[in-house]
Amino acid sequence: MEIEVDLGGVSQMKIAALYDIHGNLPALNAVLNELEEVKPDLIVVGGDIVSGPMPKQTMERLFAHADPVRCIRGNGDREVVMAFDGQPLPAALSEKGRQKTQWVAQQLTPSQRDFLCELPATATLHVEGLGDVLFCHATPYSDEEIFTPITPQERIVTIFAGIREKMVVCGHTHMQFERQAGSLRIVNAGSVGMPFADQPGAYWLLISPAGYEFRRTAYDLETAAKEIRASGDPQGDEFAEGNVLKVPTAGEATQFLEGMAAKN
Template sequence: MCVAALYDIHGNLPALEAVLQDVRQADVDQIVVGGDVVPGPMPRETLRRLLDLKLPTHFIYGNGELAILAQMAAARTGSVNYWGTTSGARPPESIVEVYRWTAAKLEPEFEPVLARWPKTLKLEIDGLGQVVFCHSTPRNETEVFTRLTAEDRLVPIFEGLHTPVVVCGHTHMQFDRMIGKTRVLNAGSVGMPFWRVRRALALTWT
């Protein structure tokens, strides 16, 4: 079985199409979309493209989806939780405006679709065993860590999972590192890669 992990697309439909071409060439059996499909410049078109895929496709939410859902709810209720998280912290106005614009571009039919996406996903993958997919960490969709983050800070986050592999995203930077006994793979970003070579990134396993 070949699985592709597509993270942090951010409404970048041309980048998604480039990655989907690679997916077809790799003879992928399943796709995991790891959150932050939105916000971005083509949110409606990007979501429709993913929802119309013929391959089995699994979705989890990221902080982007939570923020857009919060804005969509605000349009109905007038009460705003800007990040869509319990913190309720207000981001810079420029970011809030991106959220508002994205939410306005999405038809109401997308709201229940995004609201159904889970926080994490577990799959059995040949050669890897049970793999946990999350947007950032299994406990928090906005937690930031990189390949350079001290291991002693990260071990408590992953040690209770009892799974050999975790796939994450959020930072838009690919890496592959051990944290305690857990192999943690960052899938990078399809739509906004923070990389020396500016290219759409995804992970695949065969």
């Protein structure tokens, strides 16, 4: 079941960063199919892999993928492991979030739980032309801290203080954007499975010595919605309607997330 690989010595690499899949297997399949043409040297899965309608199948699909994959941990992965182990879930989780987390944990096998439990919080890879690139879920020091395209610059500088890499790739807020903190480039890869964007699809990031590129993969939304509704997820109808057929815009999500950040 081990799919983490060490390519630390390889610098001339093409990396596909897939973040926040959230158990959306049809979206993941669409991206992996596109990657057969892109041919990255490595796929980095940036956390929140399973918290959605098809968690077990999503992990099986990643395990079965022929190309090298490296995974890091998201807050959703951490919370699912807590639920699997019977530990109290974070107080900040809504009742709906608790129900979803408990349901997801019940779908996983013990070996899948162990895989999620052992994931590192970050990974650093060297890419020629870009330098060292740090991959984290939310921020380098937290898997749940929120920042957005409109977060005040002084807070961005504080969040990323002390980072020595040249570039940080993150996710968690499900929207593609970039920020700068001094010479540090900060890039949000967006979300494969639950995007906040102007149109539905699966969003991800392609990194190479030539730079980085925001990518969107279109897929059959109606067929995906049918699969999700048939998944057994008690919240599957809501997921299909609100995260596949239609998605929140980045503008709407930004205002909501900034409100959340202000409360913390």
